[in-house]
Amino acid sequence: MERLHWRTWFEVGHDTIDFEHKTFFSLIHKLQSLVEVTHDREGAQRALEETYKYADFHFTSEENIMIEAGYKDFERHHELHQKLLKRLRQNIDDMESGLISGSEVVTFLFMWFVEHTIAEDLELSTQLKKRQLRQFFQAPTQHDESPEGDVGRP
Numbered sequence: 032m033e034r035l036h037w038r039t040w041f042e043v044g045h046d047t048i049d050f051e052h053k054t055f056f057s058l059i060h061k062l063q064s065l066v067e068v069t070h071d072r073e074g075a076q077r078a079l080e081e082t083y084k085y086a087d088f089h090f091t092s093e094e095n096i097m098i099e100a101g102y103k104d105f106e107r108h109h110e111l112h113q114k115l116l117k118r119l120r121q122n123i124d125d126m127e128s129g130l131i132s133g134s135e136v137v138t139f140l141f142m143w144f145v146e147h148t149i150a151e152d153l154e155l156s157t158q159l160k161k162r163q164l165r166q167f168f169q170a171p172t173q174h175d176e177s178p179e180g181d182v183g184r185p
C-alpha cells in the first residue's frame with residue numbers, strides 16, 4: 032500500500048473532532064511504518080493496542096459532543112463505534128495469531144477511517160453547525176431584553 036498522508040478533505044470542520052482524527056490518523060501512519068518499512072512485529076502490536084485505546088477514547092469524546100448537542104442519530108452512530116472496536120479487536124487477535132498480515136490491518140483501519148469520517152462524522156459536524164446557526168438567530172438581542180434587567184425578580 033502506498034504511504035498514507037493526511038488530506039484536507041478528511042476534515043469535517045469541527046476543531047475537537049478534527050484534532051482527534053489527526054491523532055488517530057497519525058497512529059495508523061505509525062502502524063504502517065512499523066509494518067511496511069521497519070517490519071517491527073512487536074512494535075506493530077504495541078501500536079495497535081495504542082490505536083485501540085485511542086479509538087475508544089475518541090469515540091467517547093465524540094459521543095459526549097453528540098449527547099451535549101442532543102444529536103438525533105446518536106444511537107446509530109454509537110453502534111457504528113462499538114462495531115469498529117469489536118472488528119479492531121478481532122483484527123488485532125487475527126494478526127497476532129498470523130491469520131492476517133499487518134498490512135491488512137492498516138488497510139482495514141484506513142478504509143474504515145475514511146468511510147466513517149466522510150460520511151458519519153461529516154454529517155455530525157454539519158448538524159452541529161446548523162444547531163449553532165439556529166442558536167445564533169434565536170439568541171435574544173439587546174432590544175429584546177427588558178431595560179430593567181433582573182430587577183423585580185426574587
Ligand SMILES: [Fe+2]
Nearest residue numbers: 093147151152
Ligand atoms: Fe464517529
